[in-house]
Amino acid sequence: MEKIQMVDLKSQYNKIKTEIDSAISDVINSTAFINGDKVKEFSKNLSAYMGVKHTIPCGNGTDALQIALMALDLKPNDEIIVPAFTFIASAEVIGLLGFKPVMVDVDYNSFNATAKNIEQAITSNTKAIIPVHLFGQGAEMEAIMNIAKKYDLYVIEDNAQAIGADYKFSDGRKQKLGTIGHIGCTSFFPSKNLGCYGDGGAIFTNDDAIAEKIRMICNHGMKVRYHHEVLGVNSRLDTIQAAVLDIKLKHLDAYCKARYDAAQKYSYTLRDIKELITPEESAFSTHVYHQYTLKVLNGKRDALRDYLEANGISAMVYYPIPLNKQEAFMKIASQAGDMSISDKLSDEVLSLPIHTELDFKTIHYITSKIREFFSK
Numbered sequence: 001m002e003k004i005q006m007v008d009l010k011s012q013y014n015k016i017k018t019e020i021d022s023a024i025s026d027v028i029n030s031t032a033f034i035n036g037d038k039v040k041e042f043s044k045n046l047s048a049y050m051g052v053k054h055t056i057p058c059g060n061g062t063d064a065l066q067i068a069l070m071a072l073d074l075k076p077n078d079e080i081i082v083p084a085f086t087f088i089a090s091a092e093v094i095g096l097l098g099f100k101p102v103m104v105d106v107d108y109n110s111f112n113a114t115a116k117n118i119e120q121a122i123t124s125n126t127k128a129i130i131p132v133h134l135f136g137q138g139a140e141m142e143a144i145m146n147i148a149k150k151y152d153l154y155v156i157e158d159n160a161q162a163i164g165a166d167y168k169f170s171d172g173r174k175q176k177l178g179t180i181g182h183i184g185c186t187s188f189f190p191s192k193n194l195g196c197y198g199d200g201g202a203i204f205t206n207d208d209a210i211a212e213k214i215r216m217i218c219n220h221g222m223k224v225r226y227h228h229e230v231l232g233v234n235s236r237l238d239t240i241q242a243a244v245l246d247i248k249l250k251h252l253d254a255y256c257k258a259r260y261d262a263a264q265k266y267s268y269t270l271r272d273i274k275e276l277i278t279p280e281e282s283a284f285s286t287h288v289y290h291q292y293t294l295k296v297l298n299g300k301r302d303a304l305r306d307y308l309e310a311n312g313i314s315a316m317v318y319y320p321i322p323l324n325k326q327e328a329f330m331k332i333a334s335q336a337g338d339m340s341i342s343d344k345l346s347d348e349v350l351s352l353p354i355h356t357e358l359d360f361k362t363i364h365y366i367t368s369k370i371r372e373f374f375s376k
């Protein structure tokens with residue numbers, strides 16, 4: 001039997017192959033590899049899908065976060081609050097630009113930074129908050145936006161893992177995650193929920209002035225060619241990637257639904273195993289299951305992972321070391337409060353294969369092996 005991988009991009013491609021191949025070949029024939037029409041078309045379609053005024057495409061999700069921070073007129077050593085339990089990119093860009101990452105602990109059930117931990121981390125130097133919607137589910141944005149308003153802070157959402165998910169406000173209003181903060185960032189890395197066939201990213205905002213600044217920064221700090229008003233970067237989504245994404249965007253809701261259905265099947269089948277905690281869905285956000293992440297109790301995580309590997313099933317630890325323990329941050333970051341939950345999660349989490357083509361038969365095989373492990 002072939003090994004069961006975390007994602008299956010090939011089967012997904014096969015279903016839309018004709019359309020994708022012809023769109024790519026159209027770009028090649030046009031030779032408009034950079035800033036071709038498809039880049040504008042896709043950005044417009046993505047804005048409509050997200051319900052946001054501006055979508056600025058860029059080179060990747062890490063660039064998106066860096067450019068967002070560059071657009072805010074921050075000063076060296078300004079503090080930016082970020083969860084300790086996330087992918088490094090969320091915090092890396094803070095340090096790279098000479099700002100100070102202030103780490104906060106996360107909630108055990110949702111894996112996301114809580115508004116309470118964020119508020120406790122605020123000092124007179126705090127300028128921004130980067131909430132991360134980890135694994136496909138939103139952080140508590142309504143409370144976070146209220147805090148940001150109270151202390152006059154910017155909010156940059158790291159939405160690399162939750163594109164397509166809706167946030168539900170207490171008055172019943174719904175809004176796409178990534179469009180609630182002052183700026184939202186996403187990644188089109190191939191395995192993300194909306195992935196291209198290389199690197200790509202985008203920045204969202206409803207603020208006209210911020211959008212103009214971001215466009216300028218993405219393009220070497222110029223509005224008029226060869227007139228450089230600020231220092232910028234070169235970060236673009238290339239036309240071939242935009243052509244791929246424009247096709248995949250039409251399937252995004254169906255892709256999210258397929259992931260959601262797979263997750264429900266996993267959770268139902270594993271619900272009675274006492275040494276496992278299946279993902280909890282919060283009341284205020286839909287879940288698009290970028291990852292399906294279990295908590296494995298009693299120190300059995302690594303043994304379960306090895307057992308699955310031995311049975312031809314990939315399983316991954318996202319993330320084995322929280323940011324508060326990463327060497328790169330030792331000298332430049334600070335921690336607000338203790339990071340005990342991030343530490344605990346990094347010992348317990350295990351993500352199972354989840355993707356748009358995962359069938360119930362495969363899920364059944366995976367869950368039967370998990371059951372077998374715990375019955376020994």
Ligand SMILES: *Cc1c(COP(=O)(O)O)cnc(C)c1O
Nearest residue numbers: 060061062087089090160187189
């Ligand atoms: C993938 C990811 C990023 C970075 O995206 P790239 O396109 O790989 O640069 C940032 N933050 C989070 C939470 C991610 O999962």
